[in-house]
Amino acid sequence: MSVVAHPRWSGELQLSRLEALYELLASLTQAEALEDVYEAAIKSLLATTSAKRASILTFDDDGVIRFKAWHDLSERYRQAVTGHTPWQRGARGAEPILVSDVLKDESLSAYRGLFTSEGIRALVFIPLALDSGVLGKFMLYYSEPHECPADELQIAQAIAAHVAIATERKRVEIERMRTEARLQAVIDNSPAVIFVKDHAGRYLLVNRRCEELFQTSQRAMLGHTDDEIFPAEVAKRFRENDQLALSAGKPLAVEELAPQEDGLHSYISLKFPLEEHGKTIGVCGIATDITEQKRLEAANRHLAAIVESSHDAIIAEDLDGLITSWNGGAERLYGYSAQEAIGEPVSFLAASERLNEMHEILAKVRAGERVQHYETKRRRKDGTVIDVSISVSPIRDASGEIVGASTIARDITDQKQAQAKHAQLLVREQEARKTAELLNRVGPALASLLDLEKLVQEVTDIATALVGAEFGAFFHNVVNDKGESYMLYSLSGVSREAFAGFPMPRNTCVFGPTFRGEGVMRSDDITKDSRYGKNPPYNGMPKGHLPVRSYLATPVMSRNGEVLGGLFFGHSQAGRFTEIHESLIAGVAAQAGIAMDNARLFQQTKWAEIEMRRSNEELRLVNQDLESFAYSASHDLQEPLRTVSLCAQMLERNIANELNSEDANFLTTIVTASDRMTNLIEDLLAYTRATKYPEGPPPTVDARAVLETTLQALQGRIQETAATFDVGLLPAVAVHEARLSQLFQNLIGNALKYRGQEPPHICVSAAERDGWTVFSISDNGIGIDKEFSEQIFEIFKRLHSREEYEGSGVGLAICRRIVEQYGGRIWLEKSAPGQGSEFCIALPSKRTLN
Ligand code: ADP
Numbered sequence: 001m002s003v004v005a006h007p008r009w010s011g012e013l014q015l016s017r018l019e020a021l022y023e024l025l026a027s028l029t030q031a032e033a034l035e036d037v038y039e040a041a042i043k044s045l046l047a048t049t050s051a052k053r054a055s056i057l058t059f060d061d062d063g064v065i066r067f068k069a070w071h072d073l074s075e076r077y078r079q080a081v082t083g084h085t086p087w088q089r090g091a092r093g094a095e096p097i098l099v100s101d102v103l104k105d106e107s108l109s110a111y112r113g114l115f116t117s118e119g120i121r122a123l124v125f126i127p128l129a130l131d132s133g134v135l136g137k138f139m140l141y142y143s144e145p146h147e148c149p150a151d152e153l154q155i156a157q158a159i160a161a162h163v164a165i166a167t168e169r170k171r172v173e174i175e176r177m178r179t180e181a182r183l184q185a186v187i188d189n190s191p192a193v194i195f196v197k198d199h200a201g202r203y204l205l206v207n208r209r210c211e212e213l214f215q216t217s218q219r220a221m222l223g224h225t226d227d228e229i230f231p232a233e234v235a236k237r238f239r240e241n242d243q244l245a246l247s248a249g250k251p252l253a254v255e256e257l258a259p260q261e262d263g264l265h266s267y268i269s270l271k272f273p274l275e276e277h278g279k280t281i282g283v284c285g286i287a288t289d290i291t292e293q294k295r296l297e298a299a300n301r302h303l304a305a306i307v308e309s310s311h312d313a314i315i316a317e318d319l320d321g322l323i324t325s326w327n328g329g330a331e332r333l334y335g336y337s338a339q340e341a342i343g344e345p346v347s348f349l350a351a352s353e354r355l356n357e358m359h360e361i362l363a364k365v366r367a368g369e370r371v372q373h374y375e376t377k378r379r380r381k382d383g384t385v386i387d388v389s390i391s392v393s394p395i396r397d398a399s400g401e402i403v404g405a406s407t408i409a410r411d412i413t414d415q416k417q418a419q420a421k422h423a424q425l426l427v428r429e430q431e432a433r434k435t436a437e438l439l440n441r442v443g444p445a446l447a448s449l450l451d452l453e454k455l456v457q458e459v460t461d462i463a464t465a466l467v468g469a470e471f472g473a474f475f476h477n478v479v480n481d482k483g484e485s486y487m488l489y490s491l492s493g494v495s496r497e498a499f500a501g502f503p504m505p506r507n508t509c510v511f512g513p514t515f516r517g518e519g520v521m522r523s524d525d526i527t528k529d530s531r532y533g534k535n536p537p538y539n540g541m542p543k544g545h546l547p548v549r550s551y552l553a554t555p556v557m558s559r560n561g562e563v564l565g566g567l568f569f570g571h572s573q574a575g576r577f578t579e580i581h582e583s584l585i586a587g588v589a590a591q592a593g594i595a596m597d598n599a600r601l602f603q604q605t606k607w608a609e610i611e612m613r614r615s616n617e618e619l620r621l622v623n624q625d626l627e628s629f630a631y632s633a634s635h636d637l638q639e640p641l642r643t644v645s646l647c648a649q650m651l652e653r654n655i656a657n658e659l660n661s662e663d664a665n666f667l668t669t670i671v672t673a674s675d676r677m678t679n680l681i682e683d684l685l686a687y688t689r690a691t692k693y694p695e696g697p698p699p700t701v702d703a704r705a706v707l708e709t710t711l712q713a714l715q716g717r718i719q720e721t722a723a724t725f726d727v728g729l730l731p732a733v734a735v736h737e738a739r740l741s742q743l744f745q746n747l748i749g750n751a752l753k754y755r756g757q758e759p760p761h762i763c764v765s766a767a768e769r770d771g772w773t774v775f776s777i778s779d780n781g782i783g784i785d786k787e788f789s790e791q792i793f794e795i796f797k798r799l800h801s802r803e804e805y806e807g808s809g810v811g812l813a814i815c816r817r818i819v820e821q822y823g824g825r826i827w828l829e830k831s832a833p834g835q836g837s838e839f840c841i842a843l844p845s846k847r848t849l850n
Helices: 011-030 034-048 075-081 106-118 150-189 208-214 232-248 291-309 328-334 352-366 413-448 452-467 579-658 661-690 703-713 715-721 737-753 811-821
Strands: 053-059 065-071 097-099 122-130 133-142 193-198 203-206 252-260 263-276 279-289 313-318 323-326 371-379 385-396 402-411 471-479 485-492 521-523 550-557 563-571 700-702 724-727 732-734 761-769 772-778 825-831 837-844
Touching: 011 034, 011 150, 034 053, 034 065, 034 133, 034 150, 065 133, 075 106, 122 150, 133 150, 150 208, 193 208, 193 263, 208 252, 232 252, 232 263, 232 279, 263 291, 313 328, 328 402, 352 371, 352 385, 352 402, 385 413, 413 452, 413 579, 452 471, 452 485, 452 563, 452 579, 521 579, 550 579, 563 579, 579 661, 661 811, 700 703, 703 715, 703 724, 703 737, 715 737, 732 837, 737 761, 737 772, 737 811, 737 837, 811 825, 811 837
Parallel strands: 724 761
Antiparallel strands: 053 065, 053 133, 097 122, 122 133, 193 203, 193 279, 252 263, 263 279, 313 323, 313 402, 371 385, 385 402, 471 485, 471 563, 521 550, 550 563, 700 732, 761 772, 772 837, 825 837
């Protein structure tokens, strides 16, 4: 390679080269982009040199030299030589290289094929260089071997010098623009409002955030002042703060309010004087919206105030269990101040028996669990232990990691006490209910039980349940129907075997008062009672006796004060029986006493009834004997009496005229006496017959028909006395006809016999009354004194002498016997001397009347 100087400069060539150079300079000044610079350079090279082809290559940022502009070069060629350069980037002192014939240059032998196919025979390398070293290169290509003349090289170098400067200037300019664009992007994309104002307050720069917030455009703001954009009051504040920053000569942070669509927003604005070339050109502001932050702060403060004023204790602790915050509620609940508590392990609040649970709760919280409404105990500063309900939740940091626990504790001591009281009341209520039920059972159960054995067992069972004893016993005295007294016992809550081996309780210091009826005896612990263990042989409970500590006993007394027995209750624990049990048991004992009295009375009544039945039977048998005696006596008497009467009549007939008047009287007396005797015996027989119930069930008879037959039989006396009758409707009755006839005959016979001055007037009627047929037979006769109304029904009872009215006093007695045999009754309804009489007969009604 060698540099060949141009032999001489022709004037014309010189001129056209100057023109081209001038044009290049003009293009370079106008060039907007680097490409324009390169294009101008190629154009200029082709115009000023003899080369028909040219290219320009520069180093990129990665250090590789690449084609930037070219003329008439194939793609293949460009690719093949890209990156090839005789100079490194930044190399200094680079000189042009002229290759007059590529085929002869050994250093390029590797590219010969390439050159040949591209039609290149000669090359010129011209470095593009500044003070900073090589930037790139110009290439001139010749299709024939070419010795580059010096003037051609000079002009090419001159072009290279200009292009290098222009390229660098353009690059710097591009770099500056790029930096500015980046800055603008940063400013525009900043969440903060950024602006620059000149001394007069006119906006020189505003970022996009500013446009967004104030819903305006850069153009609408630039060149305008705050007064033109914002309300006067806001603008005034802005201007004041701008002035402050300017006069301070250093950055100033101020809080400002700016109106936005959704109201006033708070900003923290950093304002500072903006200098350019050592001169203040205005004020720059960077304002950050702190509205949300302020809202959060306010919310936090509000929350903190709530926490602080909460009645509940709110505590935060870290994962090691150390207290990190402590509110007023905690101070009030536990008695420690925040200062005392913060930093302490939360376990210092645990009641000693609950230490472990703190670790367990913390382990749950670490695992992200919540513990809610957990009831536990805590120790206050003053040492008292309180009931609290706690809820523990994990505290997470912004990334969601658990960093601690918050505990809300509420004092539930009062609630617990109330619950306990409630439970106690419930138990008491249940007890009272049970007692009431048992007491309700006592009265009716005892009152209805007449079987003494069952009664005693029921009393023992109820009383044992009432006092809540483990076992109860009722020892009571019994008197049998022979009047012998002995002691029995019933048990409850324990088997009979448990007592079988022991003797009956004796009149010891402990049992004595009960058996003497000295009232209820109660002991919380009988083994500690002064009366206990005083009596040999056991001096206390015999071996094998059920253990008794609590003891309750009461006598059961009869109404007349007699001790009927004693109720005894035992419990193996001390202090089981109370005053309430005492009064309950006294009540039961009183009821038991009455019930036992009743049962005994019932027993006695039963015995009396048996006795009465026995004597009634005896009486019936005696009566039967008596009646059969009377019957047979009167029957047997008839025969000798008839003989006496006959003989007397014979004597009277045969010798009456021969007798003196006194003897004749005797004889007459014998005759009348024997007649009377005959009548008496007949009546007596009639009476005894009346006691014999006729054979078979009574038929239904028509009372009216029976009456008429009876009147027929009495016809003679009726006519004799001129008696009149008034007979009402008479029903059918279930009586044997002969008996009914006997009744009518006796009663109407008496009405005719005991008549007054007037002829007899006799009324017969009947009425139905409450299931009875009541016959009434009344007359207008002499009447009967009221005081004899019962007596007249007794046998042989008469109110008159035989001289006045004959009769034997058996008629009404027979009537009563007959009526009673049919289950009926006869009585004197009304009568008074001289006022007539009314007799009534009631017989069970015969429903089937005809
Ligand atoms: P008796 O007529 O044979 O005396 P009763 O037994 O028939 O016996 O009567 C008892 C007594 O009752 C009579 O003696 C008479 O005094 C009195 N008595 C009975 N019926 C009447 C009557 N209808 N009016 C007045 N007194 C009567």
